[in-house]
Amino acid sequence: VAIVDFAIQNNIKILVGTSGWSKDKLDALRDKMVGKSATVVVIPNFSIGSVLATKFAAEAAKYFDAIEIIETHHTKKLDAPSGTALFTAQEISAARKGRDAKPVTAGNPAPVFNGVPITSLRIEDAHAEQEVLMAGPNETLYFKHVVDSHEVYAQGLLLAMRKSPGRTGLTVGLLNLLEEK
Structure with missing residues (x-):
């Protein structure tokens, strides 16, 4: 969480892979981003x-x-x-x-x-x-x-890396990136 806070305070784009963040934690993160130009993309599952x-x-x-x-x-x-x-x-x-x-x-x-x-x-x-x-x-x-191989996560990670740079604010979930045109 400290690295995400650092990214927000310094208006840095960051991609985070974790499934352990609750809705309350994500809401708090969203609140921290008010008035900031940072981009935080949180992907709970890269498959x-x-x-x-x-x-x-x-x-x-x-x-x-x-x-x-x-x-x-x-x-x-x-x-x-x-x-x-x-x-x-x-x-x-x-x-x-x-x-x-x-x-x-x-x-x-x-x-x-x-x-x-x-x-x-x-x-x-x-x-x-x-x-x-x-x-x-x-x-x-x-x-x-x-999942038969951890390679499936690499495909989702590559997708997230391709689609994240053009985003702003907080994005949660690979589905939001998949459905983006």
Whole structure:
């Protein structure tokens, strides 16, 4: 955070990759930028596929009452649930206008974040994987994203580096850069 504060105070453009910043932290950052000409681009996830899966899941979530997120990572990952799972839950909650989701799996003891149950699995040698399950009467919809190589993050990073220089103010999320013409 200190380097971002330095960039804002000195009107420097900065690209930050982190999934750990809450809405409150981003709002505080936005407030610090008032009257400054700095550019701060915060990308919680550099995977284009992950960003699109979250977008599609949030749109579909408007039409289902039962929703769960299951995310899997390697055992060395420190956070659980992942920042991406928390962001996905936040986007689903926003799309549902705060209506809590029922769990898809009856009796699921998973903790609930932003009204969405999230199950976090940490498995030796697992790659990054996130699945959003939605269920309605007689149907189940799955949005699943799997990272097989860390190379996918390089593509999103290159996109962010190409699109960031022309921006001003605070931009949060790779989707905002993807959708830019």
